[in-house]
Amino acid sequence: MMAKKYQPILNLPNVITIARIALVPVIIWALFVGDFLMGFVLFSLAGFSDFFDGWLARLQKTQTSFGAYLDPVADKLLMASTYIMLGLLGHIPIWLILLVISRDLLIIIGVAMARWMGKNIHIKPLMVSKLNTLLQICLVILVLADLAFMLNLDVVRSIAYIATAAINIASALAYLYLWVTTILKQPVD
Structure with missing residues (x-):
């Protein structure tokens, strides 16, 4: 049996993830002061980094447990804070923000309950969950592009709200199904 290869915590993919976390307050500040162009550029960069860090870790074979835990935390910080700020500013409907945050809370509570039981x-991220993240990121980029460049994309935004809500619900139901089937299969420890 071969010894497990040591992976340094601060490899390039994890540094990219940490940089995404560091961008969150800057993005929120840009939105708060109404600099939607800066918000658009920084959020687009952060959104791209969400896909790039994982791809790079797989490519370089530098995946770590630290990165596996940090990446979803970075995603939740970026998405929740951006959605909440855009909601407070009146640019994303409150019902959609509640839906996005409720799904994440459902997953966290489900895991905690399972462990308690x-x-x-x-x-693990399901394909529908990855699509959900992609649509959530694209929606914010769309909203920020609309605000930064005054594109008047109200109809497109409305369609994007509905599409994001639908995939968000599908993702929540997929995780609920996974949770229920896992709970029913395993005997209590």
């Missing part, structure tokens, strides 16, 4: 549950 003595069940061994591991949540």
Whole structure:
């Protein structure tokens, strides 16, 4: 049996993830002061980094447990704070923000409950969840582009709200199904 290869925590993919977290307050500040062009550029960069860091880690074979935990935290910080700020500014409907945050809370509560029940549950990103993240990022980029460049994309934004809500619900239901089937399969420890 070969010894497990040591992976340094501060590899390039993890540094990119940490940089995404560091961008969050700057993005929120830009939105707060109405600099939607800066918000658009920085959020687009942060959104791209969400896909790039994981791809790079797989390509370089530098995946770490630290990165596996940090990446979803960075995603939640970026998405929740940006959605909330855009909602407070009246640029994303409150119902959509509640839906996005409720899905994430459902997943967190589900994992906590399973562990409390003595069940061994591991949540891996499902394909529908990756699509959900992509649509959430694209929606923010669309809204910020509309605000930064005064594109008047109200109809497109409305369609994007509905599409994002639909995939968000599908993702929540997929995780709920995964949770229920996992709970029912495993005996209590």
